[in-house]
Amino acid sequence: MMNYKQLYYFWNVAKHGGVSRAAEQLHLTPQTISGQVKELAQSLGVDLFIQSGRRLKLTPAGDLVFAHAEEIFQTGKALEARLKSRQHHSELLLRVGVSNVVPKSIAFSLLSPALQLPSPVRLNCYEDRLDALFAELAIHNLDLVIADRPLSADTGVKGYNHLLGECSLAFYGTPELAETVKPDFPMSLDGAPLLMPGPDSALPPALERWFGDMDISPQIKAEFDDSGLMKAFGQEGVGLFPAPEVIREQAARQHGVVIAGVTTAITCRYYAITPERRLKHPALEAISRSAQDSLFKTRVETSP
Template sequence: MENLNLRHLYYFWVISREGSIARASEVLDLAPQTLSGQLATFEGSVGGRLFSRERRRLILTELGHLVQSYADEIFELTGELSETLRSGPEDRPLSLSAGISASVHKLIAYYLLDPAMKLRRPVQLECRTGRTEDLLMSLKRKELDVVLTDRMPRAESPERFAVHPLSQSTISLFAAPALAEKLRPGFPGSLNSQPLLANATDAPYFQKLMNWFNLNNVRMNLVARVDDSALIKVFGRDGVGVFAAPTMIKDEVCRQYQVSLIASLDEVTDQLYAITRSRNLAHEGVRAICEVRERLL
């Protein structure tokens, strides 16, 4: 065959990742008819069908799987090269775009980002908060360099992200001083029927907390869901209810929000992750964040 057309290979690769020409056309900003024609041309050049159709889905053929395996390596390497070149000379500022899940406590997010800010070269940091799913879409589009989150990507996600475990902390319960003082005697039975503030009910640590309540025959009254780690502490400070936060930042939480510790729950933990497009960390700032694991675990 003639020299491989890398643009056609890239179009095929995006289609294989998205699972349909319609979705791939949105990613590539091309008309579906144009993309379909480019795919047909590429199939002609490689000498066989790369997809078979099952209902409305495109399924990779044996040849398609073979080509995709090479394409994965090629475009992972080109992505790393692009990030390396984007970093530029050491005397130029390093651009770092980080996505932070709204449910991640901002004090911990600061600790995780801090190693990148302490690199020898200056760093221009851009932070974006939001839902993990939305941030991962931005990571996929190369709008972000890393996503800091408290949950793994969904198992059914077609994207191939690299997941780097970071810090793990037990969970503690906090409340306004008067409420905390009332609840410490007789803990955990004292929590029964007391108001509870949930940071995010789908967060992994929250499910563990609910299981701990059930095992200890505790029935709290969920009064609010506040999907922002700073705002929930403001509600807690004003006596609206009890809230949970990682034990590793308990002193800062109490000092900054004038709340008091009720108790620490050794059986309930919160795990944080850094998610990147590639296991090979070419970006110096992202590498510094991921290497913080040994210091925080």
């Protein structure tokens, strides 16, 4: 295993341009620094420096080692700063990744209980594609990922799925467009203008199967990776759009759209994906409890 003290000495020599300057900065003798760097080079089996006049110059192997050392020690400084900030503010930090296909109102409803705990919680929220969020989860840069699908084994990322809740799927649109669909829903979707979530969402395969079973063919006007952009187009009357039934109030308030119809044949599910099996963080416990007791508690009996 690499000796990180030796790596630290090497990093300082490379950064300050010589053994003597590094020794001054570290308050050590040049002999100590030089001996430790030589031992590091021997353990790695490469030459790290070559003499260039009165200065030491990094070899190509030395450049590679220095680049990695720079990253290692900068990460260490960032960790120290984060811990000091956390102690100073005496608050819990929760780093959350939200899939870009999860409706913003769902994300807010799920996360807001974390901000209502007796102990202060500071949220760091990131929105991105699910594969990018899983990569951050794998290196423990995130405490939680909120997604509309579980983490599958073939991603190669170690994580645990916690089902937060589920609800029926609704089709939303402007009041005028919704009225044209309501009387004979869902058969009235045949030929109706429809906005679809992109392939990152769990919905498209389920919708395609359902359309096939019902023998209906909506007119697909556009596809969107971002749920907020899809709603913006729906607000302007471009087409109907599918979204969870539980956001009906927020959708009406924020976008002026209403439900044209609801189907129980397709279920919207939302997951908290964590690097640990148990939800140990108090904020995670609050999120899970509130989702099951409040947000997803009521299921609406609707058409097939």
